[in-house]
Amino acid sequence: xxTPRVSFCLPTWNGEHDLERLLPAIERSRVPGGHExxxxxxxxxxxxxxxxxxxxxRLRIIxxxxxxxxxxxxxxVREARGDVLVFLSQDAAxxxxxxxxxxxxxxxxxxxxxxxxRLLPHDDDDALTARTVMDAPExxxxxxxxxxxxxxxxxxxxxRFHNVACAVRASVLRALPFPxxxxxxxxxxxxxxxxxxxxxxxxxxxxxxxxHRYSPKTAFARYKTDAAFHARVNARAVRPNLWSVVKGVAxxxxxxxxFVRREKLPLGTLLRSPALRAAQVWGQYVGSRQP
Numbered sequence: 001x002x003t004p005r006v007s008f009c010l011p012t013w014n015g016e017h018d019l020e021r022l023l024p025a026i027e028r029s030r031v032p033g034g035h036e037x038x039x040x041x042x043x044x045x046x047x048x049x050x051x052x053x054x055x056x057x058r059l060r061i062i063x064x065x066x067x068x069x070x071x072x073x074x075x076x077v078r079e080a081r082g083d084v085l086v087f088l089s090q091d092a093a094x095x096x097x098x099x100x101x102x103x104x105x106x107x108x109x110x111x112x113x114x115x116x117x118r119l120l121p122h123d124d125d126d127a128l129t130a131r132t133v134m135d136a137p138e139x140x141x142x143x144x145x146x147x148x149x150x151x152x153x154x155x156x157x158x159x160r161f162h163n164v165a166c167a168v169r170a171s172v173l174r175a176l177p178f179p180x181x182x183x184x185x186x187x188x189x190x191x192x193x194x195x196x197x198x199x200x201x202x203x204x205x206x207x208x209x210x211x212h213r214y215s216p217k218t219a220f221a222r223y224k225t226d227a228a229f230h231a232r233v234n235a236r237a238v239r240p241n242l243w244s245v246v247k248g249v250a251x252x253x254x255x256x257x258x259f260v261r262r263e264k265l266p267l268g269t270l271l272r273s274p275a276l277r278a279a280q281v282w283g284q285y286v287g288s289r290q291p
Contacts, residue, residue, distance in 0.1 A: 002034060003081050004033065004034040004082050005032065005033025005035070005082055005083055005084060006033060006034070006035040006082045006083075006084045006100075006104055006167075007037075007038055007080035007081060007084070007086070008038070009038055009039075009073065009077070009079075009080055009085050009088070010022075010037065010039040010040075010057070010076075010087075010088055011039070011041075011069075011073060011076065011090075012039050012040070012041045012042070012044065012048050012090045013041065013042040013043075013048070013064065013090075014045060014046050014048060015090035015091065016046040016048050018090045018091040019051045019090055020051060021093055022088065022090060022091075022092065023052075023055040023057075025097070026100070029098075029099070029101055030097075030101075031100055031101050032101070032104075036080070037057035038057065038058045038079045039058070039076075040060050040062060040075055040076055041059060041060070041061050042061075042064040042067040043061060043064045049061060068182075069178070069181070069183065070177070070179050070180040070181055070185035070189075071178075071180045073163065073178050073185065074173075074177045074180075077173045077174060077177065080170060082170060083169070083171070084104050084169065084170065085168050085169075085170050086165075086167045087163040087165070087167075088164070089163070089210065092208040093122070093209040093210070094165075094207075094208050094209075095207040095208060095209060096207075098205075099117065099165070099206045100167075102203055102206040103117055103165065103166070103167040103203055106167065106201045106203045106206075107167055107169060111147075111198060112169075113168065113176075113198035113200060114166055114167065114169070114189075114193060114198075114201070115166060115167050115200070115201040115206075116163075116164075116166040116167075116200075116201075116202055116203065117164070117165035117166065117203060117204075117207060117208050118138065118139060118141070118202075118203070118204040118205075118207040119133060119139050119162070119164060119207075119210050119211075120133065120207050120208070120209050120210075121133040121209065121211045122209045125211050125213070126213060127259060127260055127263065127265050127269040128256055128272065128273060128276060130211070130259075131259040133211045134259075135255060136160070137157075138162060138202070140202075140204060141204050142204065143201070143202060143204055143205070144159075145199055145201050146158060146159040146190075146199060146200040147194070147200075148194050148197075154191045154194050154195070156236050159187070159190050159202065160187065161187050161189070161190030161200055162186050162187070164210050165210070166186070172198065173189075176193060176196060182225070182229075183228070184226070184230075187229075187233075188229075188233055191233075214280070216276055216278070217279070219276055219279045219280040219283060220279040220282060223279075223284045224283035224287035224290075226238070227285070227286070227288045228288075228290045230287075231287065231290060237288040238284045238285075239284040239285035239288050240288060245281050245282060245284075245285050248277075249277050249281045252273075252277035252280065252281060253270075253273050253274055253277050256270055257270060257273075
C-alpha cells in the first residue's frame with residue numbers, strides 16, 4: 001500500500017451532519033501525494049462512526065470521558081502515516097476546493113513547522129456571530145510569517161495559531177507534541193515551535209467557514225476558559241480589573257452597533273448584544289483571576 005503524503009486528522013463527536021459536508025470536500029481537494037483520513041471519535045451517539053467508515057477513514061473510538069484536546073490529537077499523530085498532518089474541526093467547511101492544497105503547500109518552506117487557515121463566518125450566521133469572527137486576527141486577509149531571532153520570545157497573542165484547520169509536519173509533532181492542557185494546546189504548541197527555531201505561517205488564501213453562535217451562558221464559559229489559558233500560559237490577564245470589564249463591554253457593544261450599521265442590518269439584531277457581550281467580558285475577567 002502506498003503511503004500517503006497527507007493525513008487528515010479528525011477528532012469527532014456527534015458530527016454526523018458536519019462530516020457529510022466535510023468528508024466530500026476532503027476528497028475533492030486532491031492534495032498532491034495522496035491522502036488518508038484518520039479519526040478518533042468520542043463515542044458518538046449518532047451516525048458519526050458510520051459516516052467515517054463509509055468515507056474510508058481509519059477510525060478509533062474512545063470513551064467520551066477520555067477525550068482531551070492535546071492528548072487526543074497526539075494520539076491521532078501516532079495513528080497517521082502521512083508526512084503532513086492536516087488537523088480539522090469536524091464543523092470546519094473549506095471555502096473552496098483549493099483550501100487544503102494551499103495549506104499543505106505552505107510547508108514547502110523547509111523551516112515552516114505549521115500553517116493555519118483563515119477563519120470566516122458562514123453566509124447564514126447571525127450578525128453578532130459574524131462580527132465576532134470578522135474582528136478576530138485569524139480572519140485577516142493579510143498573510144504572515146512568524147519567525148523569531150535567536151533568544152527572542154513570541155509577543156503576547158502571537159501567533160493566533162489554531163487547529164480548526166492547520167497543516168503541521170508530522171516529524172515536528174512527534175518531536176514536539178501538543179501540550180496536554182485543558183485549552184489552547186494549538187497556540188501553546190505554536191509558541192513552543194517558534195522558540196525551537198521553526199517558522200509558523202498564516203495562510204489567508206486557505207480559508208474555512210467556522211463560527212459558533214454563543215448564548216450568554218456559553219459565551220461566559222468559553223471566554224473564561226480562554227482567559228484562564230492566557231493567565232496560566234502567557235502570564236497575561238485579559239481583563240485585569242473591573243474598569244477593564246466596563247471598557248470591554250462598551251467596546252464590544254459599540255463594535256456590534258458599527259457592524260450592524262455598516263452592513264445595513266436591522267437594528268433589532270442588536271437586542272441580544274448587551275447581555276451577550278457582558279457575559280463574554282465577565283467570563284474573561286473571571287478567567288483572568290483563576291490561579
